[in-house]
Amino acid sequence: MSNGFVYIDGKTPYYQSELFNKYGICHAFFTRKGGVSSGAFESLNFAEGVGEIKDSEENVMRNYEIAANLFGLHKDDVCRTYQTHTSRVEFADEEKRGVGTVKPKFEFGVDGLVTDVKNLLLSVRTADCVPVLLCDIDKKVCSAVHAGWRGTVGGITKNAVELMEKQGVKREKILVAIGPCIGKCCYEVGSELYDEFVSVKPEYTAFFTPNGDKFILDLNHANKTILIEAGIKEENISIAEICTKCNGDKFFSHRRNGTVRGTMSAFIHI
Numbered sequence: 600m601s602n603g604f605v606y607i608d609g610k611t612p613y614y615q616s617e618l619f620n621k622y623g624i625c626h627a628f629f630t631r632k633g634g635v636s637s638g639a640f641e642s643l644n645f646a647e648g649v650g651e652i653k654d655s656e657e658n659v660m661r662n663y664e665i666a667a668n669l670f671g672l673h674k675d676d677v678c679r680t681y682q683t684h685t686s687r688v689e690f691a692d693e694e695k696r697g698v699g700t701v702k703p704k705f706e707f708g709v710d711g712l713v714t715d716v717k718n719l720l721l722s723v724r725t726a727d728c729v730p731v732l733l734c735d736i737d738k739k740v741c742s743a744v745h746a747g748w749r750g751t752v753g754g755i756t757k758n759a760v761e762l763m764e765k766q767g768v769k770r771e772k773i774l775v776a777i778g779p780c781i782g783k784c785c786y787e788v789g790s791e792l793y794d795e796f797v798s799v800k801p802e803y804t805a806f807f808t809p810n811g812d813k814f815i816l817d818l819n820h821a822n823k824t825i826l827i828e829a830g831i832k833e834e835n836i837s838i839a840e841i842c843t844k845c846n847g848d849k850f851f852s853h854r855r856n857g858t859v860r861g862t863m864s865a866f867i868h869i
């Protein structure tokens with residue numbers, strides 16, 4: 600339990616936003632527990648990996664089936680981003696059901712998805728980056744976004760809000776849940792990141808704390824601020840504030856484990 604998030608314990612545990620639960624929004628931020636993968640990928644891993652050792656596609660697909668089953672759905676109902684640290688958000692129509700699981704993946708980088716299709720389960724994957732879920736219960740439109748530092752400074756959450764607006768959603772109605780990610784306790788970065796953020800907006804210095812010749816970047820603060828700039832009400836934003844690097848028993852962390860590690864997934868559907 601942390602800051603408006605609840606931990607749903609069980610064979611395959613997950614975190615939920617209490618704000619989302621209040622409105623009955625179907626979503627979950629999974630941990631690394633409760634899947635079938637082993638070794639560095641133990642156990643609920645959602646990507647084969649890019650390091651020297653890889654997990655099998657079969658394991659990853661079994662993990663997708665486990666996660667989807669908790670929503671009463673199957674891996675065929677999932678639409679999976681193809682994450683390359685872009686700021687690109689795509690609309691997922693019925694044709695996109697099964698993309699990245701039982702259909703070929705996207706052919707270009709897509710780091711965020713928006714849909715209004717019932718029971719189409721959006722999946723974004725992270726291991727320190729920020730998983731952001733958005734939903735409007737009036738128009739029944741939801742979104743899932745992968746926001747690392749590049750996506751954050753590139754305004755990917757703003758792009759998601761704009762695409763939701765194109766589906767008739769009013770910005771002030773959008774509810775947001777920012778899941779577990781690397782915290783300001785652990786995210787030391789170089790001055791090139793500082794320069795990149797500040798070149799977008801001088802006020803973005805507020806996301807950084809100097810630390811010798813480096814900086815500490817607060818990705819939660821950055822994403823919250825950019826969402827508010829995009830017209831989201833502050834009271835409609837819930838933040839887990841749980842650090843993925845500090846809690847190795849529960850989360851995969853790129854900063855802690857490098858490239859040979861698993862990847863978590865957050866899910867949402869209408």
Ligand SMILES: [Zn+2]
Nearest residue numbers: 784785842845
């Ligand atoms: Zn930490």
